Amino acid sequence: MASVAQENPGISPTSARLKLYSFWRSTCSWRVRIALNLKGLPYDYKAVNFGKGEHLSEEFTKLSPLRFVPALVHGDVIVADSLAILLYLEDKFPEHPLLPDDLHLKAISLQAATLVGSNIQPFQNGGLLILIEEKFGPEEHLAWPKHFIEKGFTALEKLLKDVAGKYSVGDQLTLADIFLAPQVYNARRFNVDMSKFPTLNRINQELAELPEFQAALPERQPDAKA
Amino acid sequence: MASVAQENPGTSPTSAKLKLYSYWRSSCSWRVRIALNLKGLPYEYKAVNILQGEHHSEEFTKLNPLQFVPTLVDGDIIVSDSLAILLYLEDKFPEHPLLPDDLHLKAISLQAAALVGSNIQPFQNLAILNLIGEKLGPEERLAWPKHFIEKGFTALEKLLKGVAGKYSVGDQLTLADIFLVPQVFSARRFNVDMSKFPTLNRINQELAELPEFQAALPERQPDAKA
Numbered sequence: 001m002a003s004v005a006q007e008n009p010g011i012s013p014t015s016a017r018l019k020l021y022s023f024w025r026s027t028c029s030w031r032v033r034i035a036l037n038l039k040g041l042p043y044d045y046k047a048v049n050f051g052k053g054e055h056l057s058e059e060f061t062k063l064s065p066l067r068f069v070p071a072l073v074h075g076d077v078i079v080a081d082s083l084a085i086l087l088y089l090e091d092k093f094p095e096h097p098l099l100p101d102d103l104h105l106k107a108i109s110l111q112a113a114t115l116v117g118s119n120i121q122p123f124q125n126g127g128l129l130i131l132i133e134e135k136f137g138p139e140e141h142l143a144w145p146k147h148f149i150e151k152g153f154t155a156l157e158k159l160l161k162d163v164a165g166k167y168s169v170g171d172q173l174t175l176a177d178i179f180l181a182p183q184v185y186n187a188r189r190f191n192v193d194m195s196k197f198p199t200l201n202r203i204n205q206e207l208a209e210l211p212e213f214q215a216a217l218p219e220r221q222p223d224a225k226a
Numbered sequence: 227m228a229s230v231a232q233e234n235p236g237t238s239p240t241s242a243k244l245k246l247y248s249y250w251r252s253s254c255s256w257r258v259r260i261a262l263n264l265k266g267l268p269y270e271y272k273a274v275n276i277l278q279g280e281h282h283s284e285e286f287t288k289l290n291p292l293q294f295v296p297t298l299v300d301g302d303i304i305v306s307d308s309l310a311i312l313l314y315l316e317d318k319f320p321e322h323p324l325l326p327d328d329l330h331l332k333a334i335s336l337q338a339a340a341l342v343g344s345n346i347q348p349f350q351n352l353a354i355l356n357l358i359g360e361k362l363g364p365e366e367r368l369a370w371p372k373h374f375i376e377k378g379f380t381a382l383e384k385l386l387k388g389v390a391g392k393y394s395v396g397d398q399l400t401l402a403d404i405f406l407v408p409q410v411f412s413a414r415r416f417n418v419d420m421s422k423f424p425t426l427n428r429i430n431q432e433l434a435e436l437p438e439f440q441a442a443l444p445e446r447q448p449d450a451k452a
Contacts, residue, residue: 065382066377079337083336087332087336088329103318107305107313110310110313114307118309118347118348121344155294159292
């Protein structure tokens with residue numbers, strides 16, 4: 001697997017270097033890239049080439065039993081699943097917190113994250129879409145993810161409408177924003193009309209201005225293809 | 227909606243009584259019932275009949291515009307999504323913790339929860355199964371969830387094999403156990419051969435002995451039907 005050291009501004013505590021197993025187009029990897037940038041944590045980018053079946057290797061399966069990216073390695077600690085990784089980073093590197101202190105707002109941010117992470121993204125990931133096309137035919141390949149994104153975004157719009165400030169939850173950047181940005185990118189890929197979700201659209205535009213979000217974009221990753 | 231006060235042993239802090247909007251057969255509601263029992267938190271059980279579409283009622287929608295079950299109400303605070311609810315309970319009621327202190331083990335427990343919550347259960351919720359049944363017929367309606375459960379359990383078995391003690395993560399009851407039990411129940415419904423997953427099977431049998439898990443079983447809920 002290609003391994004490219006990617007320096008980010010900010011210094012991490014003097015501990016083992018973070019390694020992130022990632023695929024440039026993976027929504028879930030993207031979330032972790034944003035978080036690492038927001039926390040100012042340098043990391044080694046370890047590209048996993050799905051096209052070449054690198055995710056199926058025995059080596060990678062040890063890191064990620066479901067064979068999904070992302071996987072984070074921090075010394076002896078191995079964590080797969082973006083939410084588990086993000087909560088680990090919150091505990092281990094508490095500077096630049098990505099969840100509110102207020103328990104109500106924290107719960108809303110987490111609900112936003114799980115809404116995207118459990119109710120939307122699983123229905124549009126690459127492996128599933130291949131299965132859908134196989135079983136339902138090529139038209140469903142677009143219709144199916146579009147349906148789930150619209151359903152999920154309808155709920156997310158309701159959840160965040162009254163609490164959003166500059167960002168999803170007030171004016172603090174939180175997990176809700178980290179889960180939102182990659183999902184909006186995918187929504188556009190599947191022809192979702194984002195004007196139906198004005199709060200989400202506005203927040204996403206704010207996030208797109210931030211260098212930490214820009215540095216995490218798929219096309220800026222070492223394994224990005226033209 | 228039926229509303230039945232259900233007292234559980236143990237005392238909560240003198241705060242507004244917790245209310246849980248739950249459906250007896252919902253895996254996600256089941257998880258929260260287990261956690262409330264383990265933390266010794268009394269709560270009022272508010273039954274929402276998903277089959278009859280009560281989650282779409284005006285009354286429930288006013289409470290939770292997302293129309294999701296389970297929903298926890300704690301005074302003015304309303305939280306839906308089982309993982310968000312469980313993490314809220316962890317913060318608000320830190321006695322009887324449901325996550326390890328050790329960050330590595332904590333990450334594994336969260337990864338197990340996310341594996342079930344994002345990669346297995348979403349593919350067997352009622353709306354999806356109806357869609358599959360409608361488009362592809364009754365055989366696929368059974369084959370589809372079976373496929374995702376087996377795939378997910380294969381990964382979960384690998385994840386927990388090295389860390390399991392009496393329970394999923396060592397000898398402490400954690401979120402991993404809370405997410406496991408309802409999923410094993412579903413697995414049996416969909417004819418998954420649990421002997422293929424010896425670690426998960428053994429843990430599940432241990433958990434089945436615990437009164438807090440037994441009290442959370444679907445058939446013991448106020449809205450359970452024969």
